[in-house]
Amino acid sequence: MASIARCLRAVRPSTVSRLAQTPRMRSNWQANSVRAFSTSPISKLSDVAILQIQAPTPLPVHIVGEYHTARNCCGDIRKYTKEHEWVDLNADQTSGVIGISEYAAEELGDVVYVELPEEGKELVAGDTLGAVESVKSAADINSPIACTVTAANIALEDKPGTINQVPEDDSHGGGWIAKVTIGEQGRKDFESLMDLEEYKAFTGSQEH
């Protein structure tokens, strides 16, 4: 997903004023978050989204420091790659969920097809986990960590646009890509990834 990072500039509406009314905890990237959630029916919002709405501080840039080790309802911790994938590690560090970040989803534009990994596929960090197509572009999704695929999000085959709506939602109906099991190497890889604060700084720096 690296190429998505700084390159696929979409025209984005000015969102500063709306952002101020949309405080959220897991936002990595301001404009994106507004679009992602403004186009989602409320019933589709994940637990994460609900937490975000309840978060008190208006500007995500300033709140991330307080929340970067936050866990979702299941006690998972989320980290990010420079190529804009995220991975949740569950509390006992044996399994996780992988997806692409809101920043990436926004930059890609409308996703029209998702190539999902086969169950049982074993990957090392950086291997191609799948691919998404949007606006004539086929973009690789890379595995952030060493892992074995236990399930792919089959719902994306029918509704690839879910990736644009709720890319960081790891629940049923969300835009996650794959569920995986993780071993020693995967845990090691996970350590080297960016937490939310670092990722936010990273995407912020890429904006300019």
Added chain:
Amino acid sequence: MALRAFSSRLPAAHYHSGIGLTKARRTQRRLIIPSSRFFSAEAVSSPSNLVQVYISRSTDPYLNLSIEHFLLQKSHPDSVILLLYTNRPCIVIGRNQNPWVEVNLGLVNQRGILRQLRASSESGAQEEGDAVVKNDADGVKNSPKEVEVREADADADDVLLVRRRSGGGTVFHDAGNVNYSVICPPASFDRDKHAEMVVRALQGLRKGNVRVNERHDIVLDVPPTQPSNTSHDVDVTMNNMDGIRTFKISGSAYKLTRTRSLHHGTCLLSSPHLLFLSQLLRSPAAPYIKARGVESVRSPVRNVGLSNAEFEDAVVAEFLRMYEDAAQDQLEKNGQTSKIDVEILDETVVQDIPEVRAGIAELRSRDWIYTQTPQFTFSSHPTADDPRPRPDLPTDLPSSFFPTNAEHSGSADAAPVPGLRMTVRHGQITEVVAPLSKDSESHGAKTPGGENNLADSLKNLYLHHVDDWRTYVGSENESVGRWLNRLFGAGS
């Protein structure tokens, strides 16, 4: 080894020797390297080669796409690369497209199809649709098993089928179409940037009415007064308020990897085959198929009206102008003075590169071309998921394809939806709902197990393995076999 088969019997007429050095100011800066002495993983990934320009003289689409993929994967992350190539006639579908929807396989699989199409066009026998050359016309029809052979010595009038690695829709290539490909760091990637580069190159060649449109394609605006006898216009041309007609001359597609971005595009310069595109790219199966993935957007097309050499020369010059600073830095570092080399690649050199060989093998494999297809359903009749009206079915299909109300209400075990439905995943039929054979006058009462023979015999088949559907559907369903042969371009 597949590459040995590359023929040197290719028509040479449209290849110019070297680049047309028509403008002196460009020749100052360029050195033509006659063979690719420096083309290797080491050379393309060298940090001292930050601006690279290649022109491939191969006309093999699988090979050219594999050179491109090799450059995408192996070139230095900071480098900027231009590759130009011209393929022999082929239809190139996007990574996530469906060949049974996009392509008239019955036509495309015929040997010498372009020759036949030209002949029937010239003799004035031109008709609409696939009636011009039927599947059982005098052209020799290939069974899928023969395709490897056919590809190996494809002649200039065959049309190859190619699935590329980038996204987007289906395009037609031939010797009158030059492809440009720019590989650059993702940070400098922009969907229009290099299409604009090509627009500037065309404008420099006095093709003023070209622009990049909202789909990132390059289009040509033709004022109402200008006669349109210089090209073949396919489909219905678009008319706007001013009477200006707009034609697509170049289509773009992109591939993004972890470290690199690729933008490649076609440019129709002088194709003699535009008249036939709508036939070649109209599948008789399309009205029955609901597919996931990417469907092509049809556009009227036209030739720009330039020689390949002029275009190549102008694009190289424009590319170097864009990256002049980087090029100068590189040259100074290398102790050179004023030249970026344009390397001419020929088949004999690149085929020694293992990654290129592997890439060709993958692209040529029927697995890549067919089983990469996103899941789709085929339904002979409208369904809830795909309610489009269907074309009239052949009247000789079994009566179960033409249910009556009485049949529906009178029989408890009648299928809720008549006709044939198939789900095809990775090119394989995974589910079938087939009509029960109720033609009592011909078959009489059937055992319950025998009634679903059609479904049983179709399940698990790979579509592209079927040479002749009649051999799978049984003699009592021969009409179904003929119908499927026509839709999917099988049978002889």
